[in-house]
């Protein structure tokens with residue numbers, strides 16, 4: 001994988017197309033070239049959402065016949081909801097921050113140019129790890145935005161305490177977000193006293209280009225570690241995604 005020089009984002013040392021290329025009302029804040037399959041250490045990226053972008057653009061650089069597999073979009077973690085997006089050379093896909101997606105290249109070589117896009121008014125949002133659009137959507141009652149905001153408040157740089165985070169997670173759960181419901185259910189169960197389940201149920205909020213590690217669900221106060229702000233590395237974020245991290249995404253591509 002080659003990264004582009006320059007930087008407008010703290011964790012993805014990259015800048016796309018001169019960094020100022022306007023795309024409608026948005027700006028690509030960071031980009032990178034990805035390579036999968038032969039000659040690369042990576043063949044797949046597990047299901048994830050792009051947390052610190054308003055939207056993502058994916059440009060396919062290879063011909064369809066050069067590889068099998070590719071970009072997958074999914075409505076949930078259920079394997080049955082996975083859909084392969086067929087992209088010809090030069091085709092581009094745009095998707096919102098809410099889309100749960102993955103990559104799986106089974107043979108051949110696939111390269112893609114990924115651009116993470118922020119809104120024009122928030123050109124520094126990526127570098128500050130701010131996602132004002134997520135808060136706006138959460139306030140409007142969008143469950144996946146509430147869930148992601150809750151995760152950010154727990155694990156991201158804008159951490160403001162667990163109680164605020166769990167308020168959003170509770171709202172997401174009430175709104176039908178299945179991952180939030182799962183975590184909320186475990187939270188309730190833990191509070192009653194049984195040994196806490198130390199599983200990676202809520203993964204750390206990692207910047208683009210990093211993947212989440214295991215994070216413990218919240219237990220009761222006596223078992224909970226003192227709040228602190230670990231670095232992305234300490235949070236278990238390693239370069240590139242591998243663990244599934246989020247709840248249902250939405251895709252306008254589903255079913256095609």
Ligand SMILES: O=C(O)CCC(=O)C(=O)O
Pocket residue numbers: 034045050058070071101102103112114209
């Ligand atoms: O290579 C692709 O098509 C998508 C990569 C991706 O999802 C990412 O880098 O976050």
Ligand SMILES: [Fe+2]
Pocket residue numbers: 048049050056101
């Ligand atoms: Fe992605």
